[in-house]
Amino acid sequence: xxxxxxxxxxxxxxxxxxxxxxxxxxxxxxxxxxxxxxxxxxxxxxxxxxxxxxxxxxxxxxxxxxxxxxxxxxxxxxxxxxxxxxxxxxxxxxxxxxxxxxxxxxxxxxxxxxxxxxxxxxxxxxxxxxxxxxxxxxxxxxxxxxxxxxxxxxxxxxxxxxxxxxxxxxxxxxxxxxxxxxxxxxxxxxxxxxxxxxxxxxxxxxxxxxxxxxxxxxxxxxxxxxxxxxxxxxxxxxxxxxxxxxxxxxxxxxxxxxxxxxxxxxxxxxxxxxxxxxxxxxxxxxxxxxxxxxxxxxxxxxxxxxxxxxxxxxxxxxxxxxxxxxxxxxxxxxxxxxxxxxxxxxxxxxxxxxxxxxxxxxxxxxx
Amino acid sequence: xxxxxxxxxxxxxxxxxxxxxxxxxxxxxxxxxxxxxxxxxxxxxxxxxxxxxxxxxxxxxxxxxxxxxxxxxxxxxxxxxxxxxxxxxxxxxxxxxxxxxxxxxxxxxxxxxxxxxxxxxxxxxxxxxxxxxxxxxxxxxxxxxxxxxxxxxxxxxxxxxxxx
Numbered sequence: 122x123x124x125x126x127x128x129x130x131x132x133x134x135x136x137x138x139x140x141x142x143x144x145x146x147x148x149x150x151x152x153x154x155x156x157x158x159x160x161x162x163x164x165x166x167x168x169x170x171x172x173x174x175x176x177x178x179x180x181x182x183x184x185x186x187x188x189x190x191x192x193x194x195x196x197x198x199x200x201x202x203x204x205x206x207x208x209x210x211x212x213x214x215x216x217x218x219x220x221x222x223x224x225x226x227x228x229x230x231x232x233x234x235x236x237x238x239x240x241x242x243x244x245x246x247x248x249x250x251x252x253x254x255x256x257x258x259x260x261x262x263x264x265x266x267x268x269x270x271x272x273x274x275x276x277x278x279x280x281x282x283x284x285x286x287x288x289x290x291x292x293x294x295x296x297x298x299x300x301x302x303x304x305x306x307x308x309x310x311x312x313x314x315x316x317x318x319x320x321x322x323x324x325x326x327x328x329x330x331x332x333x334x335x336x337x338x339x340x341x342x343x344x345x346x347x348x349x350x351x352x353x354x355x356x357x358x359x360x361x362x363x364x365x366x367x368x369x370x371x372x373x374x375x376x377x378x379x380x381x382x383x384x385x386x387x388x389x390x391x392x393x394x395x396x397x398x399x400x401x402x403x404x405x406x407x408x409x410x411x412x413x414x415x416x417x418x419x420x421x422x423x424x425x426x427x428x429x430x431x432x433x434x435x436x437x438x439x440x441x442x443x444x445x446x447x448x449x450x451x452x453x454x455x456x457x458x459x460x461x462x463x464x465x466x467x468x469x470x471x472x473x474x475x476x477x478x479x480x481x482x483x484x485x486x487x488x
Numbered sequence: 489x490x491x492x493x494x495x496x497x498x499x500x501x502x503x504x505x506x507x508x509x510x511x512x513x514x515x516x517x518x519x520x521x522x523x524x525x526x527x528x529x530x531x532x533x534x535x536x537x538x539x540x541x542x543x544x545x546x547x548x549x550x551x552x553x554x555x556x557x558x559x560x561x562x563x564x565x566x567x568x569x570x571x572x573x574x575x576x577x578x579x580x581x582x583x584x585x586x587x588x589x590x591x592x593x594x595x596x597x598x599x600x601x602x603x604x605x606x607x608x609x610x611x612x613x614x615x616x617x618x619x620x621x622x623x624x625x626x627x628x629x630x631x632x633x634x635x636x637x638x639x640x641x642x643x644x645x646x647x648x649x650x651x652x
Contacts, residue, residue: 167498259496259497266498270501274505282516288520289524361498
């Protein structure tokens with residue numbers, strides 16, 4: 122208990138220090154107008170570097186490997202983009218865009234808004250309506266989110282395997298240590314999510330999937346809340362990740378669906394035949410709206426959390442005075458704590474709703 | 489728009505990592521953990537059932553013990569009572585027998601005394617008869633010692649006869 126308090130105090134202390142350091146540094150250096158939305162969007166989106174501290178060029182970043190599939194694989198450090206040649210180009214309407222032209226192994230490619238494009242014959246990007254027309258090579262880079270994904274997966278593996286090792290070593294005894302902490306969550310998923318929503322004889326099969334989903338979302342949500350490396354990537358607030366997770370739930374639902382499930386869609390019991398032309402499309406759309414809602418819910422919740430915290434901290438930079446930290450830091454701290462709750466809540470909800478959909482798909486007819 | 493556009497690279501890595509994670513965790517973490525948790529739950533349930541069963545058995549045993557003790561007490565009481573009765577009966581019987589025996593003895597004694605007495609009396613009578621005869625003889629001898637006396641006696645006897 123005392124240990125927990127110390128960790129909490131330390132965490133908030135570090136957080137405040139971090140924020141105020143950033144505040145001072147920025148106040149001294151930033152002469153140009155501070156663009157809040159650009160900063161927030163930059164943070165919330167994926168990147169080919171993991172920015173640690175400091176300004177764009179003098180600052181410290183972890184430059185992540187860029188992997189392109191363009192007539193064979195090309196692997197090089199993103200340093201070749203960020204410290205490449207900065208270009209400015211104007212489109213037909215007179216808007217100007219900045220992009221990085223790659224140097225060295227990145228020659229022939231350019232980075233614009235964290236997307237890799239192939240340069241055209243003139244060695245340039247040609248813009249039309251906000252975005253380049255150039256072709257995009259298949260980008261399998263280890264981006265910030267991918268690295269965060271690896272770290273999260275590794276963390277989950279370490280946690281769960283050490284929990285499994287405890288049981289392997291001690292047999293069916295009362296849990297201790299990491300197992301004592303994690304077991305209630307495992308039991309929560311098994312009993313309150315799987316058993317509660319899926320047929321009693323069939324739920325066993327889905328418990329591993331639900332457990333993986335829950336811990337994957339939870340751990341990655343929490344990692345996203347840590348302000349510095351190895352956290353801070355907005356992985357679970359990325360539409361690609363939530364899309365994939367929702368797709369998994371959809372696939373599990375469809376692959377385990379039984380006759381009864383499809384009967385409810387194509388011949389809903391108790392619905393007059395005359396209404397069928399309306400009901401069938403609605404039910405078919407319903408198959409997809411459920412996982413779609415899962416995708417949007419997680420994405421929006423996590424991204425919104427990041428945006429709120431960043432916006433609150435931005436108050437300091439907008440007003441160019443560290444004194445505003447007295448207001449913005451407690452508020453950001455409060456939201457951070459709230460986000461810890463949201464992190465577990467969203468993971469719980471994702472697993473719960475997945476179980477609900479699977480449960481509906483494997484339900485036997487009661488009539 | 490970037491914010492809501494899925495990115496193929498990230499999708500690829502997410503898919504790969506998630507599927508690997510699902511596979512590895514299922515095989516090496518979830519299955520062993522859930523098995524152990526289930527086993528433990530079963531163990532606890534069994535232990536509780538056993539405890540309940542044992543408790544009931546104990547109660548039954550106790551009831552049985554009480555019954556046995558009660559029965560034993562009853563048997564003991566019965567035996568004691570019987571023994572007491574038997575003892576009393578024996579004593580009574582002994583007493584009666586002794587009484588009868590003593591009565592018999594007394595009777596026998598009486599009889600023997602009576603017979604002894606009659607024998608003695610009979611003997612005495614015979615003795616007395618003999619003695620009287622002897623005495624009578626001696627007296628007669630004396631009476632008849634001289635002729636005078638014989639004559640007197642004969643006279644007396646003759647007188648007696650005359651009188652008759």
